[in-house]
Amino acid sequence: MNDSTPRTLWITGGGSGMGRAIARVAAGNGWAVAVSGRRREVLDEVVEEIAADGGTALAVPLDVRDSAAVAGAARTVVERFGGLDALVLAAGQNTPQRRWDDQSITEFEEIVGTNLTAVAATVDAALPALREEGGTVVAISSYAGWSLQPGAGVAYSASKTAVSSLMRTLNLQEAAHGVRACHLCPGDVATDFLDQRPNVPDAAARSKMLTPQDIARTVSFVLESPAHVRIDELVISPVSQA
Numbered sequence: 001m002n003d004s005t006p007r008t009l010w011i012t013g014g015g016s017g018m019g020r021a022i023a024r025v026a027a028g029n030g031w032a033v034a035v036s037g038r039r040r041e042v043l044d045e046v047v048e049e050i051a052a053d054g055g056t057a058l059a060v061p062l063d064v065r066d067s068a069a070v071a072g073a074a075r076t077v078v079e080r081f082g083g084l085d086a087l088v089l090a091a092g093q094n095t096p097q098r099r100w101d102d103q104s105i106t107e108f109e110e111i112v113g114t115n116l117t118a119v120a121a122t123v124d125a126a127l128p129a130l131r132e133e134g135g136t137v138v139a140i141s142s143y144a145g146w147s148l149q150p151g152a153g154v155a156y157s158a159s160k161t162a163v164s165s166l167m168r169t170l171n172l173q174e175a176a177h178g179v180r181a182c183h184l185c186p187g188d189v190a191t192d193f194l195d196q197r198p199n200v201p202d203a204a205a206r207s208k209m210l211t212p213q214d215i216a217r218t219v220s221f222v223l224e225s226p227a228h229v230r231i232d233e234l235v236i237s238p239v240s241q242a
């Protein structure tokens with residue numbers, strides 16, 4: 001890619017919450033942004049918002065648990081943008097039934113499939129292009145991926161903890177290509193994701209939490225750091241986090 005070509009970023013979970021905020025901020029910083037998720041309509045909204053601000057964006061709908069669709073989406077992004085400089089993995093799932101005494105193994109597999117296997121599949125699909133550019137990967141993991149959180153859930157905690165290993169092995173094995181990865185561990189963030197809790201927080205509780213913009217600013221710090229700088233792990237939480 002030559003210097004006049006915009007840097008390119010692919011975001012899973014880019015239609016809502018943190019992924020959407022990350023897309024808007026990155027586009028404002030001059031990145032061409034591809035957003036993926038299952039809901040075409042929210043992806044199209046993000047693309048329209050970015051275009052209205054003069055940025056470049058592309059909607060690439062997919063279910064991240066479909067590894068063939070992930071591979072196809074990676075090819076689409078690289079073909080349309082001419083390369084890939086960064087990948088943000090924000091697609092995630094939890095469930096209200098998250099304890100040993102009420103979980104189902106079907107949901108366990110869905111959560112691990114979304115939060116862990118799909119992260120591996122998406123990195124795998126993007127890696128050849130990321131190697132070309134010395135690219136950056138940011139996995140939106142969780143506070144529960146950094147330390148055990150009693151309420152986070154059996155499958156969710158297991159899957160997010162393992163994302164740390166994916167990012168560390170990526171750093172160990174791909175540094176020779178200039179690839180760097182960050183395990184980003186947010187505490188409570190006021191997004192629709194909280195509706196999956198057994199006790200859904202009210203507006204007063206949400207007002208004390210981080211915002212999607214707080215995470216977008218943090219991701220921007222990682223993406224904009226000089227190429228020789230790797231930020232292996234970041235933990236960010238609201239001051240009120242228990």
Ligand SMILES: NC(=O)c1ccc[n+]([C@@H]2O[C@H](COP(=O)([O-])OP(=O)(O)OC[C@H]3O[C@@H](n4cnc5c(N)ncnc54)[C@H](OP(=O)(O)O)[C@@H]3O)[C@@H](O)[C@H]2O)c1
Pocket residue numbers: 012013014015016017018019036037038039040042062063064065089090091092093114140141142143185186187188189190191192193194
């Ligand atoms: N909110 C919090 O307090 C918090 C704290 C720490 C970490 N996190 C993590 O942050 C990430 C972003 O969540 P958020 O808080 O911004 O909530 P969100 O708005 O609900 O975002 C989750 C995103 O994941 C996408 N997604 C879920 N399953 C998918 C699938 N099978 N295929 C493709 N996309 C899928 C959703 O899009 P579609 O439904 O359109 O597919 C949605 O855009 C998640 O990984 C979550 O685990 C959240």
